[in-house]
Amino acid sequence: MSTPAVHSLWTTAADRIPQIGAPKIEYGQLSPTLIILGAALVGVLVEAFVPRRSRYYAQVFVSVVALCAAFAAVIGLAADGYGTTKAHIAAMGAVAVDGPSLFLQGVILLAGLVGLFTFAERRLDPAAHGNQVDSFAAQAAAVPGSDTEKAAVRAGFTTTEVFPLLLFAVSGMLVFTSANDLLTLFVALEVFSLPLYLLCALARRKRLMSQEAAVKYFLLGAFASAFTLFGIALLYGYAGSVSYARVAQVVDGSVTDVNPALAGTMGNDALLLIGAALLVMGLLFKVGAVPFHMWTPDVYQGAPTPVTGFMAAATKVAAFGALLRLLYVVLPGMRWDWRPVMWAVAIITMLGGAIVAITQTDIKRLLAYSSIAHAGFILAGVIATSKNGVSSVLFYLAAYSFVTIGAFAVVTLVRDAGGEATHLSKWAGLGRRSPLVAAVFAVFLLAFAGIPLTSGFAGKFAVFKAAAAGGAVPLVVIGVISSAIAAFFYIRVIVLMFFSEPRPEGPTVAVPSPLTMLAIGLGVAVTVVLGVAPQYFLNLANQASVFVR
């Protein structure tokens, strides 16, 4: 029998009366995502129906409950063994429920919760016309400086839409880490990116800068998404499927059947290589690896600081989750091709982030470059291609999230008349005036620098150890050199805070509500606990480090 034409396929299919069975959805296993998505929709309804005055409380309530419930669901699933023995693929092959996805979902949910606390902070900005306001624009649609805006400010409006937006972003991230086919991956990417673009534009102060950041982020994000989508198309052309398992089998050569409809493209290695490269590039854009990092400083600086903190932590977790799954589940068959390339990316990312950070004068940009350098360190763990590599990356991401959100939360506290005082020169002598805040920030900086007894050291040690064991010793050497370069600018800030004379017109440190205190306190606690007694969490990450195929 000769190969049937496309047309004949269609006709025979019609003869058989196609039975499209109802998809089997494991609601229980998908519950974390579903809870967050549901809560986000409830948030939209709250915006529509709840009176303006009560919206803030309703939104915060819904979001906190949803995040806690989703986290509890993750814990429940993990306790049930879905992270280890019962790991499997749910939703007709679209979503993987396994150790890495549950671990990272847990981290994203916690980061979302802590980020939410900073979103909900309403005591930092001086009360405008008797209304307590948060970091977000009074009315996003009002043109900056226009009368409409002034009226909105006077009326004490706040953009409570940020809470559902946060939840949408979180739901997208949850799926992103667990996506098990290329299309789900792409949809999740867009679901979490779009709310972030919006959130970036919502700063209450320096609105133009914020909008500029959002537009840049959107444009470049869309550009990157196009690459990603093109990569997905090429991979489909190569493997004849978007399912991770199927693509993996074709890549490593264990399946060789040819889909007759794709006979011209399947098995063409060029498609595989180009497709994989473009897909990886899309993910490297999200983690902020050099040379796809250039959006990071501008967006981190322009976005409202609570958004920056949340984004810096959670996006990185989600994107590394997806990258790990892609490289370890889909493309292990071509690891000899991607490893050297990733080596190069890791090296220029570590060095580039650390070197450019030296000359930064704005604390948010400084932290942005620091996040780029950290992306490089985490990439070193990814390259290890071993179980230890996965577990070290998981641990690093968990440790890094809390430090990052905490650090940006501290940034929101240091203010002058123009809002947050982010220029480094204004931080001079902060340790004299507000020793506690400066000390807390110093703890975070030390963690970023990877000084022992902080989570940063434990994470960096784990990642470098895994990388060295995976044969990437030169990478580790460069990583250590980059750490040394990076230590310079972290320590410089500490020196500036504690050993410089305070400036007379220097900023004041606002006294935050318990929400921000909680966020910062959690950051410090996790940083110290993971630094002093990391073993329990390393074991946890180790247990969670096996992907389901």
Added chain:
Amino acid sequence: MEKLIALLIAAPLLGAVVLLVGGRRLDRVGHWVGTLLSTASFVVGVFLFADLLGRNAEHRTLIQHLWTWIPVEGFQADVTFRLDQLSMTFVLLITGVGSLIHLYSVGYMEHDERRRRFFGYLNLFLAAMLLLVLADNYLLLYVGWEGVGLASYLLIGFWQHKPSAATAAKKAFLVNRVGDMGLSIAIMLMFTTFGSFAFGPVFGHVDGATEGKLTAIGLLLLLAACGKSAQVPLQSWLGDAMEGPTPVSALIHAATMVTAGVYLIVRSAAVFNAAPDAQLVVTVVGTVTLLFGAIVGCAKDDIKKALAGSTMSQIGYMVLAAGLGPIGYVFAIMHLVTHGFFKAGLFLGAGSVMHGMNDEVDMRKFGGLRKYMPVTFITFGLGYLAIIGFPGLSGFFSKDKIIEAAFAKGGTEGWILGGAALVGAAITAFYMTRVMLMTFFGEKRWQPDENGAEPHPHESPKVMTIPMIVLAVGSVFGGAFFSIGDRFLKWLEPVTGHSEGHSPVSAGEITIATMACLVIGVGIAWAQYGRRPVPAVAPRGSLLTRAARRDLLQDDFNHVVLVRGGEHLTRSLVYVDHTLVDGVVNGTAAGFGGLSGRLRRLQNGFARSYAVSMFGGAALLVAATLLMRAV
């Protein structure tokens, strides 16, 4: 029985903690608490001693393992105590003499408002010293070693309001650091050589190590011993250490701590026996020091400094004996014990004199005190007779044996070492007679102190004289008790080993020679200080005398060679640091900074440039991936 060993240390340690933490409310009873706990330790020691005596010679080693201090794979540091004949001897000496001196201090420090603290430090010293001699490995020994160093520092500088005392304490501490460095490196070397620093494994595997390594370990141990025991070239601190209260000089800087170096060498006998070169250096150091100390002792007018020179010299004898190997170990320790008695007694006597003379130390302002302080005179006199080796007294037996052993070394070396030891004996007789004559005989040369108070010498209270009497008894009978029937030799031999040498000179001839030296030394001293009145102001003296007054220029030497040299070294290092190191460091930093500034310009704020960068990056990524496959 082993369980009791920890009690030895625990009692004084408890005292130190209670007295130092307890604060003012213990001011009234503190001295008695300290004395009681020290005595308790002594009682436990006697109890253990009785137990050891009841055992066979080969079962006299008790081991108490308390806990593992540093449990790391391949690096095991235990808190384990070893009580054998050698450490037992030290325990009795330390706690016995220590308790007597505690008692003496009750009287001596009566008017000092910081007396409680003083007793706390004394107890701390006892605990550390006992830890030093009871440790079963070098690391734990090192803890005790540093502990006695700390106690010594605190006690030398006890009268810290006097700049001289503060400086002396600092000097002692610094000089001791040099020796401590040697010990710590020796321990590291042992660990790399033997894989352990516990006594058992180290001594058991000496055969497996090369002689070069053993010599290195031996020399490093000797360096440590030189620091703690004030041997040339690290001797300079001992004279200044006399700034401390006299009981401290008696206990720490005469009877016990300064002999720790001798203990270290004798304890490490297995290492030294296998390293003849190191042994030779030990004997040379001992010989040089015994002459050095003796000469310094001749020129000093300060009674305590004269005694300090004598201490240095006597420890020189012990080190010499220890360097001779199995012939000498037993006699080194025997001399150490007898010296502990008579030197402690001499210091307590000196303290008693000072007590009665408004704390005057210059012997040229003493004279004729025998009538006013009879008990002090008699006890001091017995100590004096013991140290110069008057027949039948302690020093006679122990020193004689050392001189004999030195001759038994054989060959030219034997003649040189033995001859030097004989000369030393003559000088000892000279300077001790000088001290005796200047202090207790002749005319009164008393002078009012700077406040104008005339001295009214009087006998010290009982609490001070009783310890002096007890020590005097020890000085008189100790040597004979140990030597008759070779009691001490039989006791210590299982630990240190013993061999009889073949002396080219017979024991009788040596005794006669020693006696001759003694008579010559005493005779010259009598001619110079007994027959003629002692001038109240020191005459200019010969070149040697002037040099000896300046401690044979040791401080000048240290100043020129070490201080100046150190300054030059520091300056050149600073120069190198500023130009070369800083140049490289700053250059690197500037390089990265410049790179950073240049790379930063790429970040121009235009989304289009960013997009180009991404596009270029993507192109490179694709190209690189394809290239990897092509390669």
